[in-house]
Amino acid sequence: MLEIRDLHAAVNGKAILKGLDLTVNPGEVHAIMGPNGSGKSTLANVLAGRDNYEITGGQAILDGHDLAELEPEERAQAGLFLAFQYPVEIPGVSNMEFLKAALEAVRKAQGKEEWDSVTLLRKAREACKQVNLDAQFLKRGVNEGFSGGEKKRNEIMQMLLMEPRLALLDETDSGLDIDALQTVARGVNSLRSPERGIVLVTHYQRLLDYIVPDHVHVLSDGRIIKSGGKELALELEQKGYGWLTGEEESA
Amino acid sequence: MSLPSKQQGLELKTLAVENARRSEAGDALTPLRGDSLNALEAAVFPDRKTEQWKYTSLHPLTDGHLRTAADGALPEPLPNLAAHRLVMSNGRLQENLSQLPEGVTLHRRAGQRDELLTPFALYNGAALTDAITLEVAANTEVSAPLHLLLHAASDTPAHCQTRVEVLLNPGSKLTLIEHYIGQGPVLNNAVTVIEARDNASLTHYRLQSEREDTLHISTLLFRQTGVSRIDSYQLMGGNRLRRNDVRALLEKSGAELNMQGVFVARGQSHIDNQLCVEHRVPHCTSNQVFKGLAGEKGKAILNGRIHIHEGAMGTLAELSNKNLLLSPGAEIYTKPELEIYNDDVKCAHGATVGQLDAAQQFYLQSRGIALAEAKRMLSLGFVNELILALPDESVARWVQPWLAGELSQYPGANEEAA
Numbered sequence: 001m002l003e004i005r006d007l008h009a010a011v012n013g014k015a016i017l018k019g020l021d022l023t024v025n026p027g028e029v030h031a032i033m034g035p036n037g038s039g040k041s042t043l044a045n046v047l048a049g050r051d052n053y054e055i056t057g058g059q060a061i062l063d064g065h066d067l068a069e070l071e072p073e074e075r076a077q078a079g080l081f082l083a084f085q086y087p088v089e090i091p092g093v094s095n096m097e098f099l100k101a102a103l104e105a106v107r108k109a110q111g112k113e114e115w116d117s118v119t120l121l122r123k124a125r126e127a128c129k130q131v132n133l134d135a136q137f138l139k140r141g142v143n144e145g146f147s148g149g150e151k152k153r154n155e156i157m158q159m160l161l162m163e164p165r166l167a168l169l170d171e172t173d174s175g176l177d178i179d180a181l182q183t184v185a186r187g188v189n190s191l192r193s194p195e196r197g198i199v200l201v202t203h204y205q206r207l208l209d210y211i212v213p214d215h216v217h218v219l220s221d222g223r224i225i226k227s228g229g230k231e232l233a234l235e236l237e238q239k240g241y242g243w244l245t246g247e248e249e250s251a
Numbered sequence: 252m253s254l255p256s257k258q259q260g261l262e263l264k265t266l267a268v269e270n271a272r273r274s275e276a277g278d279a280l281t282p283l284r285g286d287s288l289n290a291l292e293a294a295v296f297p298d299r300k301t302e303q304w305k306y307t308s309l310h311p312l313t314d315g316h317l318r319t320a321a322d323g324a325l326p327e328p329l330p331n332l333a334a335h336r337l338v339m340s341n342g343r344l345q346e347n348l349s350q351l352p353e354g355v356t357l358h359r360r361a362g363q364r365d366e367l368l369t370p371f372a373l374y375n376g377a378a379l380t381d382a383i384t385l386e387v388a389a390n391t392e393v394s395a396p397l398h399l400l401l402h403a404a405s406d407t408p409a410h411c412q413t414r415v416e417v418l419l420n421p422g423s424k425l426t427l428i429e430h431y432i433g434q435g436p437v438l439n440n441a442v443t444v445i446e447a448r449d450n451a452s453l454t455h456y457r458l459q460s461e462r463e464d465t466l467h468i469s470t471l472l473f474r475q476t477g478v479s480r481i482d483s484y485q486l487m488g489g490n491r492l493r494r495n496d497v498r499a500l501l502e503k504s505g506a507e508l509n510m511q512g513v514f515v516a517r518g519q520s521h522i523d524n525q526l527c528v529e530h531r532v533p534h535c536t537s538n539q540v541f542k543g544l545a546g547e548k549g550k551a552i553l554n555g556r557i558h559i560h561e562g563a564m565g566t567l568a569e570l571s572n573k574n575l576l577l578s579p580g581a582e583i584y585t586k587p588e589l590e591i592y593n594d595d596v597k598c599a600h601g602a603t604v605g606q607l608d609a610a611q612q613f614y615l616q617s618r619g620i621a622l623a624e625a626k627r628m629l630s631l632g633f634v635n636e637l638i639l640a641l642p643d644e645s646v647a648r649w650v651q652p653w654l655a656g657e658l659s660q661y662p663g664a665n666e667e668a669a
Contacts, residue, residue, distance in 0.1 A: 048617050049613075049616075049617070050613055050617075051609060051613060071616065071621075071622070072613060072616035072617050073616045073617075073618075073619050073620055073621050073622065073625075075617075076616070076617055076618055076619035077619045082617055084614070084617075087614070088608070088610045088611050088614045090611050090614065090615075090629070090632060091632065091636075092629075092631070092632025092633055092634070092635035092636060093628050093629065093631070093632035093635070097628070098615070098618070098628070101615075101618075101620050101624060101628060102615075102618035102619050102620055103619075105618075105619040105620050105621065105624075106618070106619035109619065141632070142614075158618065162618070162619075
């Protein structure tokens with residue numbers, strides 16, 4: 001469903017991705033690991049279509065759509081969902097109003113039945129419950145004054161409602177305590193399905209104890225330098241990224 | 252604009268004086284007309300060199316013939332925001348469409364002259380065709396809001412004078428919705444004077460939702476001659492020219508004034524707000540929060556003057572004006588202006604002009620929301636705290652869809668012309 005071929009990308013003119021290949025089939029969970037600065041977050045942002053993240057070569061195809069040709073909202077409508085590493089705060093726009101606009105746009109584009117406001121509210125409350133987020137958060141401004149963990153759970157809550165074809169999670173584990181990590185992992189695992197692909201971008205192996213991947217890839221200097229099964233993550237945890245990149249990792 | 256500005260001022264004055272002479276009639280307004288005309292003849296109309304008018308050209312006012320507007324066609328149905336409504340059309344009270352709530356009396360006169368010395372306020376007084384004074388009886392709480400619908404319409408270029416005075420007697424309480432509507436090339440030159448005496452309390456809305464082909468110049472004067480409280484909510488849409496001179500005089504210790512406002516200048520709109528709050532006596536409080544948006548070729552101005560007189564110790568005065576530019580061609584000018592003549596005051600002010608946040612736009616887009624809709628949501632979010640603070644449900648219900656319309660993508664706008 002996601003086919004990335006020889007992808008080159010630049011951020012503000014600086015080359016970051018330098019020939020990345022990745023294939024995600026329906027039902028698979030992939031983990032992309034790698035040291036700081038290897039291009040993990042760039043990959044997530046390029047796929048989602050953030051400004052100043054420019055594809056300079058190669059292709060990323062989602063279910064036959066060339067992502068480079070789609071606006072960010074069209075990518076979402078095509079079934080792509082990015083759980084942000086740093087979700088932005090939007091005071092004045094309530095979470096509920098935001099979800100309504102998002103779900104209306106996406107469900108309409110996907111030819112799904114529209115949810116009336118009663119259904120939407122019920123579904124949103126269920127999704128909140130699933131990630132341990134008080135339903136009061138629906139009334140607040142989007143991420144406004146949320147703690148780091150609440151923001152991440154808000155991302156997963158949205159993901160549960162959007163039912164994406166391909167979910168990209170950008171360092172969703174960062175800044176989470178162990179309880180929140182398990183909550184988030186449960187949310188993600190509940191979305192695992194034969195029709196859906198999930199890509200976890202993460203720095204640490206910790207998340208993968210709870211969301212067990214089918215494939216693990218190591219990204220270094222804009223390329224995938226090694227791929228393997230879930231045991232690759234454990235090996236990396238023991239040996240450090242220096243084992244593959246040939247450099248001492250300072251962090 | 253193109254005409255030499257000094258000539259414009261002279262031309263406008265000549266026309267205003269002629270027009271005022273034509274409106275002479277023997278009625279209760281005659282003394283006010285006469286006094287105002289005398290003062291108008293000595294007055295100097297502003298030009299672009301006048302500091303308070305540097306962003307606003309008078310050119311649109313002299314564009315076409317200056318005639319007092321005849322009766323204008325009222326829209327059907329009339330907006331209905333409250334149980335009781337008074338309608339003025341082209342400056343004339345429409346008795347058949349008006350009902351007064353209990354506790355309020357109406358007189359067909361106007362008496363305020365002091366403090367109304369600007370050329371446009373004088374022109375209003377000199378060329379009046381009608382005027383109303385509303386008086387709220389002492390110790391009376393008017394339970395339902397009063398909707399004052401001030402309409403101006405003409406198919407040909409015209410001017411009309413709208414005059415409303417409101418007196419809140421001691422211990423009275425009123426919610427007043429001062430609502431301007433209209434269409435066509437008509438200038439509504441309006442004067443509103445509101446006096447609050449001891450223990451009076453006013454919730455005041457000022458809704459300016461005329462169509463975009465209209466012109467509006469108004470003078471709003473609050474006089475807090477008693478220990479009183481005024482909460483004023485001012486919402487302004489765009490038109491060819493909108494100029495609001497708002498002056499508040501805090502004249503008795505303990506008076507409190509809160510003003511909040513939102514202005515939206517889209518398309519070719521021009522909105523100029525000149526605010527002046529005068530603390531004339533000790534221990535009064537004023538708090539002002541205004542938010543502005545300008546898009547396409549829209550232009551918005553806010554000058555917020557706070558004048559704290561000598562001896563007005565213990566004054567608390569705040570002014571905040573945050574603005575959002577929605578397009579590269581839009582303009583916003585904001586300036587707090589403080590004049591403080593004693594040491595014992597607490598005075599805070601802040602003004603900012605920013606743009607929509609790219610990260611917020613991307614976040615909304617990444618959830619499937621189209622860019623134009625994302626911009627509308629963020630614009631609405633920018634002013635939402637003020638809208639949520641509107642105390643009357645019936646007003647909020649009217650304001651929300653109206654504002655959403657004002658903030659929607661402007662038809663024909665070239666959004667991407669960066």
